[in-house]
Amino acid sequence: MQTSDRDAAIRQIRKDVFLSAWTAGAGHLASAYSVVEVLYALYFMDVLRYRPQEPGWPERDRFVLSKGHASLAYYSVLSLAGYFGQDLLHTFAQPHSRLGGEPNMLELPGVEATTGSLGHGLSYAAGTALSQELDGNGARTFVLLGDGECQEGSTWEAAMAAAKLGLNNLTAILDCNCLQKLGTVKDVAGIDNWPARWQAFGWDVTEADGHDPDAVKDALNATPGEAPRILIAHTVKGKGVSIMENKVDWHYRLPNPKQLKKFMEELGISEEELTACKRHS
Amino acid sequence: MQTAFLTAISELAAADQNVLFMTADNGTDYDILFSRNYPEQYFNLGIAENNLVGMAAGCASAGKIPFVMSGSAFLAFRSCEQIRDDVCLQNRNVKLVGFGAGFSIARLGPTHHATEDIGVLCAMPNLTVLSPATPKEVAQAVRAAYETDGPVYIRMEMNGEPEFEREVPFAIGEPAEIADGHDAVVYTTGSIWAEAMAAREILAEKGCSLRIVNVKTLKPMDETKLAAAGNRISRVFTLEEHNVGCGLGMLVRNAYSKVGACASITNIGLDDCFAGGYGTQAEVRAQNGLDANSVAQAIAEKLGLNT
Numbered sequence: 001m002q003t004s005d006r007d008a009a010i011r012q013i014r015k016d017v018f019l020s021a022w023t024a025g026a027g028h029l030a031s032a033y034s035v036v037e038v039l040y041a042l043y044f045m046d047v048l049r050y051r052p053q054e055p056g057w058p059e060r061d062r063f064v065l066s067k068g069h070a071s072l073a074y075y076s077v078l079s080l081a082g083y084f085g086q087d088l089l090h091t092f093a094q095p096h097s098r099l100g101g102e103p104n105m106l107e108l109p110g111v112e113a114t115t116g117s118l119g120h121g122l123s124y125a126a127g128t129a130l131s132q133e134l135d136g137n138g139a140r141t142f143v144l145l146g147d148g149e150c151q152e153g154s155t156w157e158a159a160m161a162a163a164k165l166g167l168n169n170l171t172a173i174l175d176c177n178c179l180q181k182l183g184t185v186k187d188v189a190g191i192d193n194w195p196a197r198w199q200a201f202g203w204d205v206t207e208a209d210g211h212d213p214d215a216v217k218d219a220l221n222a223t224p225g226e227a228p229r230i231l232i233a234h235t236v237k238g239k240g241v242s243i244m245e246n247k248v249d250w251h252y253r254l255p256n257p258k259q260l261k262k263f264m265e266e267l268g269i270s271e272e273e274l275t276a277c278k279r280h281s
Numbered sequence: 282m283q284t285a286f287l288t289a290i291s292e293l294a295a296a297d298q299n300v301l302f303m304t305a306d307n308g309t310d311y312d313i314l315f316s317r318n319y320p321e322q323y324f325n326l327g328i329a330e331n332n333l334v335g336m337a338a339g340c341a342s343a344g345k346i347p348f349v350m351s352g353s354a355f356l357a358f359r360s361c362e363q364i365r366d367d368v369c370l371q372n373r374n375v376k377l378v379g380f381g382a383g384f385s386i387a388r389l390g391p392t393h394h395a396t397e398d399i400g401v402l403c404a405m406p407n408l409t410v411l412s413p414a415t416p417k418e419v420a421q422a423v424r425a426a427y428e429t430d431g432p433v434y435i436r437m438e439m440n441g442e443p444e445f446e447r448e449v450p451f452a453i454g455e456p457a458e459i460a461d462g463h464d465a466v467v468y469t470t471g472s473i474w475a476e477a478m479a480a481r482e483i484l485a486e487k488g489c490s491l492r493i494v495n496v497k498t499l500k501p502m503d504e505t506k507l508a509a510a511g512n513r514i515s516r517v518f519t520l521e522e523h524n525v526g527c528g529l530g531m532l533v534r535n536a537y538s539k540v541g542a543c544a545s546i547t548n549i550g551l552d553d554c555f556a557g558g559y560g561t562q563a564e565v566r567a568q569n570g571l572d573a574n575s576v577a578q579a580i581a582e583k584l585g586l587n588t
Contacts (some may be wrong), residue, residue: 058344105371113342114371117362123332124367127339127347134321134345154363157332164327 006213009080010040014240015267016076019277020092020099021254027092027101030238030250032073034177034210035144038233039077041216042142049139052082055109059137062128064113066121067146067175068102074111075099083110090277119152121145122172126162129170129228140169142220148180151189156201163202168224172203175210177237181251198230210235241266282437282472283380285416287311289423290348294319299344300427305333305351307380312350330360334375338367341374346427352386353379353395353436357402368432369405375433376426377402382412382436383471383522384556387565391555395436399470400527402434403500409433409453410500412470415444418497421451429453440562442472454498456510462492465516465584468507470496470529476566477520479573480580487586496529504536511537517544518580522571525550547583549576 013036021027042048042063051057065074072092079086084098091097098107102116113124125143132139149155162170174194178185186192195205204225208215210233219231237251238244241263255263264274287309293300294315302315303324316323326333330351337347349356356364356379368375379395386393403410409429411422419437426433449457459474460481467477474495481491494510511517517537521529530548537544551569558568566572570579581587 062343064339113339114366117366119331120335120363120367123335123363124339124342126332127336127341128343129339130324130336131340131343131345135343154329154331154335157327157329158335161326161329161332161336165324 006040009044010036011268013040013073013076013080015269015273016079016086016089017072018263018267018269019273020072020075020089022274023090023277024093026252026254027072028069028252029072029254030244031067031070031146033239033241033244034235034237035070035175036073036239037211037213038144038173038175038216038235039073041213041220043077043081045213045217047217047220048142050081052110055083059139061139062112062125062132062141064121064125064128064141064143065103065115066125066143067118067149068115070144070175071099071101071103074103078108078110081110084108118146118149119154122155122158122162125172126158126165126167126170129162129167130165132169133167140171142171142173144173144175147174147176147178147185147191147194148188150174150191159198159201159203162228166226167228168226170228171220172228172230173220174230174232175235176232177235179237179246179248179251183248194232203227204229205232206230207232207234211239282413282416282419282442283309283439284311285419286378286423286437287315289420291315291318293423293427294322297346298322299346301340301345301347303333303337303347303349305330305355307351330355331363334360334363334377335367337375338363338371338373342371346374346376348376348378350378350380352381352393353398354381354393357395357398361401364402364408365405369407372407372431374430377432377434378437379434380437380439382438383473384565385438385440385562387562388559390559394556396523396551396556397527398436399499399523399529400531403532407432408500410498411435411453412497412499413437414470414472414474414495414497415442417444418451422497425451425453436471438472443475449495451497454501454503454506456494456496456498456507458492458510459495460491460493462490463514464490465518465580466492466494466511466514467518467520467580468494468496468511468529468533469520470499471522473520473522473566473571476571476573476576480577483573483577484580484586487581489581489584489586491580496532499529499532502532502536504539507533507536508540508542511542511544515544516584517546518583519546519548519550520571520576521550522566523550524553526553547579549579
């Protein structure tokens with residue numbers, strides 16, 4: 001895909017994210033915007049092997065969105081990948097929708113694991129990676145973690161187990177945007193050196209600009225070593241809307257009428273598109 | 282019961298490579314034997330039950346049939362959210378095997394007792410909850426769990442429990458009469474049926490005939506069958522090494538209520554408290570009023586046999 005097409009697709013994902021949340025009247029916009037390029041690289045740059053027409057393909061790679069509250073970006077990417085139609089996005093978190101505020105594998109094709117409560121995804125992904133290794137089919141597992149999420153102790157239980165088992169078909173991606181709901185990760189938990197922590201747990205650590213799809217792709221497709229790998233993706237929470245970027249206040253908020261104008265301008269959303277998404281709901 | 286479990290899971294592992302045995306650094310020499318015989322199907326994931334259950338759910342999502350073993354207390358309470366979100370909500374084919382049910386880890390005290398696990402895990406949608414009474418029933422429960430497509434919890438004891446003196450059929454959902462009688466019925470779950478049988482002998486000397494029913498499936502519960510197993514006897518007792526308010530006592534009360542059966546029901550077990558005391562399992566039972574003599578006395582008092 002040419003760079004201009006890629007940029008257009010990424011812009012479309014950000015538009016879909018906003019319009020889905022706007023229709024619902026709620027959503028974790030800033031968390032979703034933090035991971036758009038990472039998800040794009042996974043699904044559209046020859047990283048994940050998957051078949052939208054055969055979601056249960058046994059030899060597929062697995063992707064687990066451990067930080068389930070980034071679901072808006074996940075849904076937009078799954079829709080773009082062909083798992084379901086774009087119209088479904090505008091039912092987000094509304095009665096009878098299959099798109100919950102957190103993703104549910106029972107309701108939506110392409111979703112590998114039902115997530116939402118933080119600290120579950122890495123164990124689950126270690127389990128799928130272990131099974132893939134036992135089956136010897138060469139499949140890989142990827143899991144996206146939040147940096148705030150890593151305060152859950154279960155994440156470190158899983159980190160120990162995956163390293164001990166030498167699951168080199170497992171790749172974690174840390175959405176390192178340095179913010180959580182009520183403050184910076186450093187202020188809340190005192191954490192400011194992720195590489196040292198993960199290395200101490202026996203993981204191969206690599207770092208990249210999480211908003212550079214090429215850099216993310218290269219890191220995810222690098223030849224594996226003996227250990228599980230983590231990509232520390234340096235990201236900006238709220239990326240793509242200047243008034244939201246790196247602002248704690250935007251963890252779970254939609255814009256007021258004055259801010260809405262700025263959102264529409266920077267995301268390239270027209271009045272017609274804003275009105276149309278309401279009609280779909 | 283642990284030996285019976287290991288024998289049963291070894292047979293399954295030999296026949297099906299998708300069967301995995303995953304532990305949290307617990308078990309006995311028999312577990313080590315399994316790891317030697319089936320090294321590619323055995324995983325000691327360390328003292329980390331949250332990860333143990335979460336990983337098992339991931340394995341099950343990729344077609345494996347993991348049997349996860351840890352202390353009942355640690356599985357039910359420590360990894361409760363993983364059981365709920367990763368296993369039950371997603372209806373994953375994970376088999377949770379808890380040893381040390383009731384006070385069978387008696388010497389270590391209440392942190393190691395599982396006296397609320399029935400309440401916690403019967404609250405989980407999609408989960409089948411089995412409570413075998415004998416080593417033979419453990420083997421039957423393991424086989425039944427394997428044949429069940431979905432999550433199962435097996436609560437298991439670990440102190441050389443006795444077998445029934447006669448053949449008792451095992452089927453998920455079926456309570457079983459293990460002794461007939463007509464003055465009162467005692468429902469039991471787990472190995473404490475042996476105390477009920479001994480209490481039955483004591484009360485027989487007073488001319489009282491007890492019917493004993495063993496309940497091995499706690500969920501899904503067929504209330505009609507459970508109440509019918511009481512054979513229309515109006516004096517009903519439940520006996521368990523568990524909190525009665527969220528255990529067998531509650532389940533029997535619910536069943537009688539749902540089917541509209543009239544009975545006077547008395548629950549014998551822990552009444553909204555933790556168990557006290559240390560020693561052998563038999564000694565801890567005695568310290569908490571759950572040995573045969575205490576049970577016989579409680580039943581006799583309720584039936585007015587002591588006057």
